[in-house]
Each structure stands twice: as structure tokens, then as C-alpha cells.
Amino acid sequence: MRPSTELTDRFAADLDALVEPETRLGIAVSGGPDSVALLLLAAAARPDRIEAATVDHRLRPESAGEARFVADLCRRLGVAHHILTVTVASGASLQAQARHARYRALNDWAIEQSLGAVATAHHADDQAETLLMRLARGAGLSGLAATRRKRLLDRDIWLVRPLLDWRRAELRAIVEAAGIEPIDDPANRDPRHDRARFRGLVERADWAEADRLASSARWLADAEEAIEWSVAGLAEARVREVGGGIEVEAGGLPRELQRRLLLVAFDRLGAVRPRGPQLERAMAALAGGRTVTLAGLKMSGGGTWRVSAAPPPR
Structure with a gap:
């Protein structure tokens, strides 16, 4: 059942x-x-350094049995296992709500078990599919670089993705070599889900080669990290609290840096970050020296942008 030494060393x-x-x-x-x-x-x-968890979303009748399947596999491997049962909130996207509930449960479990990080099995094919999905939605750089190797969940718990350079076929071969029959989730083939549709696109199209797409996603993630690093320094010099509001010195900066500093102001005032098109319209108004209200904030433009809570409607 143990993978080869070569594969184990590569993963380590x-x-x-x-x-x-x-x-x-x-x-x-x-x-x-x-x-x-x-x-x-x-x-x-990492023998003796890992624990496993299965999140039961209770969205399919088979989910409880699938969690027990993983529990039995972990028992055979000598790995402690926990079943985390969650309630998925209703919403426009069931998958998005399930993902939110899953990561919240994994974060809480990691804290309870004194774990330093949680690893998920996202791989290169997932990376390619996500990039195409985000491109189709007109996402900006942050959206295109969303699948990162490492990010914080909450309270110093890291979410890590050590398989982003591995292909789906490689992972299936490891499971087959171990003589394990994994669970087949029909949602992975359900065309009602964006992920399933784009998975089929990557598999069928000769131009959508997963390794190349995943490589592009990695470059985008590097660019996103570099811009975030730059913004952190710029915010110290160009974003300041003034009279209960925020001033942003936007003059002379590239548009993307202006946009991100404006989002810093939203964060500091506790406002919900607006979606892309809304923010674009607001920035156009600010660049023209006009005043605009968005997400409960009043903003006035010019070389320095002033952001404060909007007065209540009369």
C-alpha cells in the first residue's frame, strides 16, 4: 500500500x-x-506526524458511508481519523456554500487537534480548470491566482497544497497500485457544475494542456504575491486615517495599485469589498474628481481620495 520511495521522496x-x-x-x-x-x-x-479528517456535508445519502470508508482506510494505515459533520447553508451556489462550511470545519478541527496546517489534494489539473473558469468569468489577477500553495485559514492554521505540481493521472496510479477502489463522486461529472464542464474541456481540447495552464497559474500567483508585497509598503505611506475617514494618496500610481489601496481603505473602515464592476465604476468617478457612494462608503476623488462612512439616507 505504501507508494514507492521515489514518489514518497518527491512528495516529502x-x-x-x-x-x-x-x-x-x-x-x-x-x-x-x-x-x-x-x-x-x-x-x-510523515509517519506519526499526520491526522486525517473527512467532512460529511450530508448532501448525498452516500456521504456517511463514504466517511466510514475513509475511516477504515486510515485505521489500516495507522492514521488517526475524524469525521466532521457540517450543515451547508442555502445560497446561490451550493458548491460555494459547501466549500465555506468545509474549510471552517477543517480550521476548527486543526485548532482542536493542535495541528499546524491542513493539506488538501488540489493538483495541476485542478489548477488548470480553475484558471479557465476564472478567465471565463472575467476575473482579475487576484481571481486568476486564487489557487495558492499556502494560505492562512484562521488563527495561524495554514492551508497547504503540496500536490499542485502533480497530475491527476499520477495520483490515480498511486491509488491503483495500492489496490484501493476510491469513491466516485458523481458531482465530478455533473454538467450543472462549472468545475465538471471545464474538466471536460481540459480533457477534450488539445490546446488546453493542463501542465501549461497550471504553469501560467503559478506565474500569475507569483505576480499576485509581488503586488501584495508592494501594496503593503505603499499602504503605510499613502493610506492614513483622517477625521474618522481614510485618505488615499492615489496620484501618480498605476491603476492596479490605486485599486488595491482603495480596497485597503474599505478593509480599514470595515466595509464589504465591492465586486469588480462596481469598483471599476467607482474608480472611474474618482479619477474624474467626482464623488461616489459604494458599499456604505462615500468617496471623493482627485489626487487624494477621501473615503468615509456615507451619511444615513434621509
Whole structure:
């Protein structure tokens, strides 16, 4: 059941680049081939340093049995396992609500178990599919670079993705070699879901080669990280609190940096960040020296943008 030494060493190197070797690591395992491969690799590379969890969203009758399948597999591997049962809120996107509930449950579990990080099985094919999905929606740089190798969940719990350089076929081969029949989630083929449609596109189109798309996503993520680093320094010099509001010295800056400093002002005033088109219209008004109200904030333009809570309607 143990992956080869070559595969284990490769995975260990990818994981070591994200978390220290002594870190106690949580593994999110749904029972599908990708997450089962992650579990097998982590159990071989970090014995006695991992625990696993399966989130039961209770959206399908089979979900409880699938969680028990993972529990049995972990028992055979000698890995502690927990089933996290969640309630998925209603909303426009069931998948988005399920994802929110899943990460919240994994974060709370990691805190309870004194884990330093939680690993998920996102891989290069996922990266390619996500990039195409975001392009189709007209996403900006932040959206296109959304799948990162490492990000904070909450209270110093890291979410890490050590398989972003691995292909789906490689992971399936690991599971097959172990003699394990993973769970087949029909949602992965349901054309009602964006992910399933774009997965089919990547598989069928000769121009949508997953490795190349994933490479582009990595470059975009590097660019996003560089811009965030620059914005942090700019905010110290150009964003300041004045009389209960915020002033942003936007003059002379590239448009993208202006946009991000304006979002810093939203954050500092506790306002919900607006969606892209809304923010674009507001920035056009500010660049023209006009005043605009958005997300409960009043903003006036010019070389210095002034942002404050909008007065209540009469």
C-alpha cells in the first residue's frame, strides 16, 4: 500500500517547501482518488506526524458511508481519523456554500487537534480548470491566482497544497497500485457544475494542456504575491486615517495599485469589498474628481481620495 520511495521522496520535498518537517499536519480526505493519494503519500512521508479528517456535508445519502470508508482506510494505515459533520447553508451556489462550511470545519478541527496546517489534494489539473473558469468569468489577477500553495485559514492554521505540481493521472496510479477502489463522486461529472464542464474541456481540447495552464497559474500567483508585497509598503505611506475617514494618496500610481489601496481603505473602515464592476465604476468617478457612494462608503476623488462612512439616507 505504501507508494514507492521515489514518489514518497518527491512528495516529502514538495511538503517540506510549505511546512516545517516537525509540523503536525492534518490531511483532508474525501475518499476520492486525489485525496486518497494524498493520504498515502503523507502517511509514507510523515509517519506519526499526520491526522486525517473527512467532512460529511450530508448532501448525498452516500456521504456517511463514504466517511466510514475513509475511516477504515486510515485505521489500516495507522492514521488517526475524524469525521466532521457540517450543515451547508442555502445560497446561490451550493458548491460555494459547501466549500465555506468545509474549510471552517477543517480550521476548527486543526485548532482542536493542535495541528499546524491542513493539506488538501488540489493538483495541476485542478489548477488548470480553475484558471479557465476564472478567465471565463472575467476575473482579475487576484481571481486568476486564487489557487495558492499556502494560505492562512484562521488563527495561524495554514492551508497547504503540496500536490499542485502533480497530475491527476499520477495520483490515480498511486491509488491503483495500492489496490484501493476510491469513491466516485458523481458531482465530478455533473454538467450543472462549472468545475465538471471545464474538466471536460481540459480533457477534450488539445490546446488546453493542463501542465501549461497550471504553469501560467503559478506565474500569475507569483505576480499576485509581488503586488501584495508592494501594496503593503505603499499602504503605510499613502493610506492614513483622517477625521474618522481614510485618505488615499492615489496620484501618480498605476491603476492596479490605486485599486488595491482603495480596497485597503474599505478593509480599514470595515466595509464589504465591492465586486469588480462596481469598483471599476467607482474608480472611474474618482479619477474624474467626482464623488461616489459604494458599499456604505462615500468617496471623493482627485489626487487624494477621501473615503468615509456615507451619511444615513434621509
